[in-house]
Amino acid sequence: MKIFITRQIPDQGITMLKEKGYDVVISLHDRVLLKEELIKALKGNGYDAVLCLLTDHINADVFDAAGPQCKIFANYAVGFDNIDLKAAKERNIFITNTPDVLTNTVAEHTFTLMLAISHRIAEADRFMRGGEYKGWAPMLLLGNDLSGKVVGIVGLGRIGSRVAHHAQKGFDAKIIYYDIKRNEEFEKEFFAEFKTNIDNLLEETDFVSIHVPLLDSTRHLINAERLNKMKRSAYLINTSRGPVVDEKALFNALKNKIIKGAAIDVFENEPKFEKGLEKLDNIIMTPHIASGTEETRQAMSRLAAENIISVFEGKEPPNAVL
Numbered sequence: 001m002k003i004f005i006t007r008q009i010p011d012q013g014i015t016m017l018k019e020k021g022y023d024v025v026i027s028l029h030d031r032v033l034l035k036e037e038l039i040k041a042l043k044g045n046g047y048d049a050v051l052c053l054l055t056d057h058i059n060a061d062v063f064d065a066a067g068p069q070c071k072i073f074a075n076y077a078v079g080f081d082n083i084d085l086k087a088a089k090e091r092n093i094f095i096t097n098t099p100d101v102l103t104n105t106v107a108e109h110t111f112t113l114m115l116a117i118s119h120r121i122a123e124a125d126r127f128m129r130g131g132e133y134k135g136w137a138p139m140l141l142l143g144n145d146l147s148g149k150v151v152g153i154v155g156l157g158r159i160g161s162r163v164a165h166h167a168q169k170g171f172d173a174k175i176i177y178y179d180i181k182r183n184e185e186f187e188k189e190f191f192a193e194f195k196t197n198i199d200n201l202l203e204e205t206d207f208v209s210i211h212v213p214l215l216d217s218t219r220h221l222i223n224a225e226r227l228n229k230m231k232r233s234a235y236l237i238n239t240s241r242g243p244v245v246d247e248k249a250l251f252n253a254l255k256n257k258i259i260k261g262a263a264i265d266v267f268e269n270e271p272k273f274e275k276g277l278e279k280l281d282n283i284i285m286t287p288h289i290a291s292g293t294e295e296t297r298q299a300m301s302r303l304a305a306e307n308i309i310s311v312f313e314g315k316e317p318p319n320a321v322l
């Protein structure tokens with residue numbers, strides 16, 4: 001069996017595949033392959049599986065280049081908006097992802113962003129490095145507490161509910177949430193309130209945290225009109241996918257103090273971001289690293305390998321999205 005990996009990833013999954021005796025080929029470029037490069041790498045090489053990343057755009061052309069013997073594209077991410085599922089289905093190709101193993105890490109990163117923006121950590125760090133600290137002062141760099149505030153979760157799935165857990169259990173926050181599905185068990189355990197309308201959530205929330213997948217129904221879910229509905233004192237946190245938030249509208253809202261601050265890990269046109277955001281003090285930006293710990297990236301590597309091994313052994317892969 002032959003497997004192509006589109007970029008170097010942490011080693012544990014690769015070792016698992018090699019120990020099974022499979023032939024593993026890893027792209028020699030430490031960067032995202034251009035579409036033509038990916039097609040060239042696959043065409044005529046008889047790969048039985050491809051381990052791909054969220055930065056690879058996988059569509060009909062790529063499936064056709066891989067050829068009919070290719071049984072699975074194992075995505076090294078929980079989101080799979082980079083893959084044309086319809087084209088995969090038409091060709092009977094398994095698509096798998098890496099859920100659960102990254103939930104805690106992404107929730108931790110989300111929380112780090114929430115606290116960092118409301119306690120002005122990045123600004124304070126720049127202040128120190130700039131040699132501006134002249135001694136304790138009662139009005140210096142005042143932030144806001146998270147404790148006891150209203151945290152609004154948009155998309156109460158694995159990651160959203162873990163963020164809600166930390167906010168309620170650790171910080172006595174009141175949880176409100178919006179999702180296409182209601183979860184009454186969760187409501188009981190976390191004294192949470194379900195909102196059938198996202199606008200109601202935005203009007204009442206101090207910290208809005210976005211955890212929906214990128215779908216047609218969630219693209220620009222947070223737009224200028226919705227940012228206007230938020231409290232002027234509110235913070236927006238996004239660790240889901242960039243296009244869920246209209247980035248131009250976010251820039252305007254931050255610049256004009258429509259909302260108090262934002263902390264985001266994902267961008268509409270990565271690796272680019274809206275010009276001017278870098279000049280604002282009321283935003284913290286991280287480069288899509290919410291799942292980026294050594295432990296989790298290894299766990300994702302093992303899980304992607306497990307999915308491939310299952311398919312090769314004629315079993316249902318544990319994380320088939322298709």
Ligand code: NAD
Nearest residue numbers: 079155156157158159179180211212213217239240290291
């Ligand atoms: P999940 O599937 O467990 O949760 C998603 C939730 O969103 C579900 O409860 C679903 O019902 C809800 N939802 C779907 N469509 C909706 C809509 N139109 N309106 C409201 N709610 C809707 O997924 P998860 O494991 O919690 O991950 C969530 C997302 O986080 C992923 O899809 C991925 O895009 C993103 N993510 C980002 C990073 C990162 O590095 N920044 C890492 C992991 C995941």
